[in-house]
Amino acid sequence: MCPQLPVRINSFFVISPHDPISEDCLYLNVFAPFHNDSTPRPIVVYIHGGAFTFGGISLPIFDAVELAGRGDLIVVTIAYRLGALGFLNMGIEDSSGNMGLYDQRLALRWVKENARSFGGDPDRITLMGQSAGAISVSMHLLSPNSSGLFRRAFLQSGSPFIRGFISKPAQAAGRASLLADLLGCSEKGAQKLSASEVVACLRSKNFMDILNASESFNGAGLDGFFPVFSDDFLSPEMAGGIQAETNAREILLSVCESEGDFFMNHVLTNVNHIDDVAAVRKRMATSLVKVLLSALTTADTRPIIKHYFDPVTAQSGASVVHAASDIIGDLMFSCPALRHARMLSAANASVYVMRFSEKASFVDWAHWVRPTHADDILFSLGSAALPSFRDKGATEADYEVMKNLIHAISTFSHSG
Structure with a gap:
């Protein structure tokens, strides 16, 4: 290799x-x-x-x-x-x-x-x-x-x-x-x-x-x-x-x-040394997302976080982590892929x-x-x-x- x-x-x-x-x-x-x-x-x-x-x-x-x-x-x-x-x-x-x-x-x-x-x-x-x-x-x-x-x-x-x-x-x-x-x-x-x-x-x-x-x-x-x-x-x-x-x-x-689960798993286990997802509270998850988003976009992240986290009623656990993961996944992969698809289609592909x-x-x-x-x-x-x-x-x-x-x-x- x-x-x-x-x-x-x-x-x-x-x-x-x-x-x-x-x-x-x-x-x-x-x-x-x-x-x-x-x-x-x-x-x-x-x-x-x-x-x-x-x-x-x-x-x-x-x-x-x-x-x-x-x-x-x-x-x-x-x-x-x-x-x-x-x-x-x-x-x-x-x-x-x-x-x-x-x-x-x-x-x-x-x-x-x-x-x-x-x-x-x-x-x-x-x-x-x-x-x-x-x-x-x-x-x-x-x-x-x-x-x-x-x-x-x-x-x-x-x-x-x-x-x-x-x-x-x-x-x-x-x-x-x-x-x-x-x-x-x-x-x-x-x-x-x-x-x-x-x-x-x-x-x-x-x-x-x-x-x-x-x-x-x-x-x-x-x-x-x-x-x-x-x-x-x-x-x-x-x-x-x-x-x-x-x-x-x-x-x-x-x-x-x-x-985004791929990246949140890395952040939780390798960066924050968290083995039990139940320990992840909503405030902690939103803080993690803010740090990650700052490296990915210059846009105001508050509406983004509100859109994904407001439907989550739990204060900790997998649903909180999934909300954070979905933000990262959409921003890094899903939305860029759709943007790419539209532009390629506009180029008659x-x-x-x-x-x-x-x-x-x-x-x-x-x-x-x-x-x-x-x-x-x-x-x-x-x-x-x-x-x-x-x-x-x-x-x-x-x-x-x-x-x-x-x-x-x-x-x-x-x-x-």
């Missing part, structure tokens, strides 16, 4: 300290069903999520053998550089950011050029991604550099309008400057280094030093390294919105029923919107967590059918959901 620090989201998304990481990480996996006939199959190119910071195609959750077999598809999962190694922007040609997006485009081009050698149809490529992967798909929809590399697009829980995961040039410059300071690459003696000299200094560092320095960003109020509208892949002129033309004419967007509302029986979320962010990965790629997940208690009902979702993806990839 590409360099990243250990992380545990839940039982099915774990990067352990023992997982091998290396800068030699730009690989892809091709899943192709066995057929006696030579008819080319549609191709799904899948971009994994992980906040542009973690994740990798070697994780069992991204095993797409079921999607390929049941969907009669060629599925290609691709790796790309993450964090500072993938998105550091120094404002110069030698480090202009978006390296991870260029990795994805290179993989797309390779798939297009070599499709027939593994049974694929180069004229029927669907670009699919989840979360940061879906944001990446939205960038490829925009960029002229990706024109002609795919025909359809499927975005799961991601759009170009999600705040916090696309940087402005000034934000990117601030993060690059902080990283250089932390690694002693800003100055030599009393002399301030040029951008080219800073890049040369950073390249001399071990990638673990870069990862550990990046981890301290949370304490500095910064989140990490993300795509930025500043180069020929994403020009500053594109930042204003969706262009009249997009690189796909048939687009499917989906969100999960309760996207055929747009379909789907809501995923099934809770996996075998995922170790807290009891109050509803179908949430990333739950659909297991079903859409079919990894829920793997023995490792069967052993965790996957049921026949889970498999039926998986089959239905794979059928929908297959139908879209075959004929739109």
Whole structure:
């Protein structure tokens, strides 16, 4: 996997300290069903999520053998550089950011050029991604550099309008400057280094030093390294919105029923160390939401909080937490997805919107967590059918959901 620090989201998304990481990480996996006939199959190119910071195609959750077999598809999962190694922007040609997006485009081009050698149809490529992967798909929809590399697009829980995961040039410059300071690459003696000299200094560092320095960003109020509208892949002129033309004419967007539960679960357990949701009082929940909203919007948050919390009569417990979660989910995912759908439709694309509302029986979320962010990965790629997940208690009902979702993806990839 590409360099990243250990992380545990839940039982099915774990990067352990023992997982091998290396800068030699730009690989892809091709899943192709066995057929006696030579008819080319549609191709799904899948971009994994992980906040542009973690994740990798070697994780069992991204095993797409079921999607390929049941969907009669060629599925290609691709790796790309993450964090500072993938998105550091120094404002110069030698480090202009978006390296991870260029990795994805290179993989797309390779798939297009070599499709027939593994049974694929180069004229029927669907670009699919989840979360940061879906944001990446939205960038490829925009960029002229990706024109002609795919025909359809499927975005799961991601759009170009999600705040916090696309940087402005000034934000990117601030993060690059902080990283250089932390690694002693800003100055030599009393002399301030040029951008080219800073890049040369950073390249001399071990990638673990870069990862550990990046981890301290949370304490500095910064989140990490993300795509930025500043180069020929994403020009500053594109930042204003969706262009009249997009690189796909048939687009499917989906969100999960309760996207915000994913993030509230993290805030409660990892930030506030709360194990029992019954201990969460309404005043505390509204305070948490105010802090989260301040990072996501400059609008007056009082009417928003009133709209979601006023119907809740309980003073504590799951209903209070759900109200807070719904605000975050709507603001971060559902509303941006609908905005994206409308703008794509206005650009004369055929747009379909789907809501995923099934809770996996075998995922170790807290009891109050509803179908949430990333739950659909297991079903859409079919990894829920793997023995490792069967052993965790996957049921026949889970498999039926998986089959239905794979059928929908297959139908879209075959004929739109």
